Amino acid sequence: MRSLRKFGALFHKERAEQELDAEMKFHLEKQIERNIAQGMSAEGARYAALRQFGPVEAIKEECRQNRATYFAETLLADLRFGVRQLRRNPGFTIVAVLTLALGIGANTAIFSMVNGILLRALPYPQPQRLYTINEVVPQWGRFFGPSFPVNSGNFFLWRRSTAFSGLTEFVAATFSLTGIGRPRQVHGAVVLSNLFAVLGVQPELGRTFLPEENQPGHDHEVILTHALAQQLFGSNAHILGKAIDLNGEPHTIVGVLPANFRFPKLLAESPQLFKPFGIGDYDSGAQPGLGDFNYTVIARLKPGVSAKQALAQINVIEAQIAKKDSSGFSLYAIMQPLKMVIVGPVERALWTLVAAAALVLLIICVNLANLMLVKNTGRAREVAVRSALGATRRRLGRQLLTQAIILAAAGGGLGLLVASWGLDLLVRNAPLAIPRLTEIRIDAQVLWFTLGISVVAALLFALLPALRLARVAPAEVLKSAGPAVGRGKSSARLRGGLVVGEIALCGVLLAGALLLIESLAHVARANQWMDEQHVLAAELKAPPNEYPTSAQKARFYSNVAEKVRELPGVERAGFTSSLPLSGEYWGDDIDFREAPRPPGSVKGGEFAFISPGYFSAIGLPLIKGRLLSESDLGKDVALISESVARRVLPGHNPIGMHLIWRKKAREVIGVVGDVRTAPDKPPILGIYLPIWSHARPDEILVVRTAMDPRAASGAIRRAVWSVDPQVAIPREETLKTIVQTSEAPRRYETFLGALFGAIAVLLAALGLYGVISYSVSQRTHEIGIRMALGAQKGDILRMVIGQGLKLTLIGVAIGIVGALGLTRFLSSLLYGVKPTDPATFFAASLILTGVALLACYIPARRAANVDPMVALRWE
DSSP states (O other): OHHHHHHHHTTOHHHHHHHHHHHHHHHHHHHHHHHHHTTOOHHHHHHHHHHHHOOHHHHHHHHHHTSTTHHHHHHHHHHHHHHHHHHHOHHHHHHHHHHHHHHHHHHHHHHHHHIIIIISOOSSSSGGGEEEEEEEOGGGHHHHOSOBOEEHHHHHHHTTOSSEEEEEEEEEEEEEEESSSSOEEEEEEEEOTTHHHHHTOOOSEEOOOOGGGGSTTOOOEEEEOHHHHHHHHTTOSOOTTOEEEETTEEEEEEEEOOTTOOOOSOSSSOOSEEEEOOGGGOTTTTOOSSSOEEEEEEEEEOTTOOHHHHHHHHHHHHHHHHHHOTTOOOOEEEEEEHHHHHHHHHHHHHHHHHHHHHHHHHHHHHHHHHHHHHHHHTTHHHHHHHHHTTOOHHHHHHHHHHHHHHHHHHHHHHHHHHHHHHHHHHHHTSOTTSTTGGGOOOOHHHHHHHHHHHHHHHHHHHHHHHHHHHTOOHHHHHHSSSOSSSSSHHHHHHHHHHHHHHHHHHHHHHHHHHHHHHHHHHHHHHTTTOOOTTEEEEEEEOOTTTOOSHHHHHHHHHHHHHHHHTSTTEEEEEEESOOTTSSOOEEEEOOBTTBOOOTTOOOEEEEEEEOTTHHHHHTOOEEEEOOOOGGGTTOOEEEEEHHIIIIISTTSOOTTOEEEETTEEEEEEEEEOOOOSSTTSOOOOEEEEEGGGSOOSEEEEEEEESSOHHHHHHHHHHHHHHHOTTOBOOOEEEHHHHHHHHHHHHHHHHHHHHHHHHHHHHHHHHHHHHHHHHHHHHTHHHHHHHHHTTOOHHHHHHHHHHHHHHHHHHHHHHHHHHHHHHGGGGGGGOSSSOTTOHHHHHHHHHHHHHHHHHHHHHHHHHHHTOOHHHHHTOO
């Protein structure tokens, strides 16, 4: 109740003042009565009472300070005063609020992404106990990568460990779903029955898998995602027990997952359904050893068990497995938190964007500090008068900080709107490769972050001007004809120092942005081998039961290619198991009969299985020899990439040599150009075998047309279905789209970095313009004298531009030194360019200097056009 009375007193200040006046009057009248009682006249008693009572206004102020609501009252007064001051300077206020909104909005939007992707916990119970496990063969790392998925036989031995409350594995699979409309291909995962127990997820409808459903012949149950259930059956809740055909075999729906369920992004495609697999489905027959690394493993640690303890137990088993293997290779496991595996590829890029956004906000704060220094110059006399009347430095400083808080609050509020709009654009245009995009939103944590950076920004841009103005000597200012703050050399040096700092920060940001742009240019040049125009790639999923052997599958693909080539406007067509820039191929060992490997060595290659016409359809150039043709049907032949010829067979003519694969010698008939599995990865060691060597039920049809390939897609689909109407065609993409999609993450990061760099350059130019313009206004009298004594316009231009150029060159030098130290943290984001690339730093210096000269030219030209007579009368 007492607190309510205090709060209410804030809104009844007049009544409080009336009560204070009444109390002062009461005490004064009592003293007058006592003086009259002592024999004084009424007039004498009144004057004596006033002398004894002391200064009434000072006593009132002391009483006010003792009120419980005094701080709130003065704060409200400071807020009202701050608003009045800002309304008197609408230009400054608008510029300050808009630039703050830009900086705070950018930081809020980027932090929202970081919060959603990196900071927010995974949507599973106790996610910190979830880990992934991979296997490592050190001798293979150079050719096959640092780590591998898991051998299923090794996995079964790990289950003896006592460190885990759950250990599960799964593998990606695609299924041809028939019986419900057109055949469609769906992405799925074949899993152990305990997968959902390990994740801690319960179905929305039905149940999870039973342990016995992992036995051969008992694995014809499926669990659907909510999205797939909606696509297949709409809002029908009675789908449990219904049958769907996957790859021609009936499967019963036993569960539907919740709508908010998100499977960990560990597979190339998010699964739309899950089915158990019998032990007979394991490619390796569940035999421990080195090889057959095909399965993804998720583990949940027991409470109280550390990852280090669990890993030690597994590696004891791994050492035993390696000891029994005759190859002599080592084997061990690595464990990583599930969250870091999911977000790891984008973590460095996101924190880099956070740093860039923070630098932009810092540049804005430096700019505003400079503006406030200039603005406060005119308030020196006002502050001196207030100090002479009794205002303390603490109160004056608080008033100035209050104005900054008002600006920051307005900028923060507007910044939230900018962030909301910007975040929508960021998420909508983000590449699909970025994980957890659905988790990005503005929530309570983001609002607290916005509040925090708004306060920090206010302190950053207001503290220095406030301290400087609060230190004004009242006597000196009141004696002077004008303000005594802002004209001295120390003030000029301070403003110049702020501009130098601003340009230096801009130099760091601009150098980083140019490095990212140069990297993107290198990536684009590295993938110019393709003629991606007018090429369509369509995935085909043939019913595996109809084509059980490789020969039957190869014949089916040959028939499809022949039908497609007969279409009007189709120039070439062929099949491949893997497309460039679309992820890893089939990894296997490379061995040539004429160039055998030393014992214990390994050369890992990427194998693709192609049909005649593929290379000419996709535009991959022939370097040597010849391409695959229909006359090679049934022959054991192979083609290799240029990198294989150069790195694996140096000094040899590869044409006519024999590749040993699956114990068969295959004659090398040609060498083709290099390709990459990702745009910013080195060329692969590519091995191309005929499709009849290892045909799969899902292959990719590549068609080159004389028209827009999208216009031909309908005719191509009809041609495929004329061969077999049960074939699913889940996806069609132009090669141009594939290239753009593969480069999209890098383009996205580069665009944001370049945007922040451009904003920084603009802000630095505005800051330099403001300082030079103010300097010119303060030196108008001096300029008039110089011109009266014979100085030409060119001399004035050189003087003013020289002042700005001096600040710029100092700032650029400091910025480049800082960038040399900081851009090394960008090394993991760069391709084809070093973090200390001299050309990039020279370009950054040139851009900053050029922009600075433009910023200085406008006030310099204004100074050169000063009328000497007007300037001499200026003061």
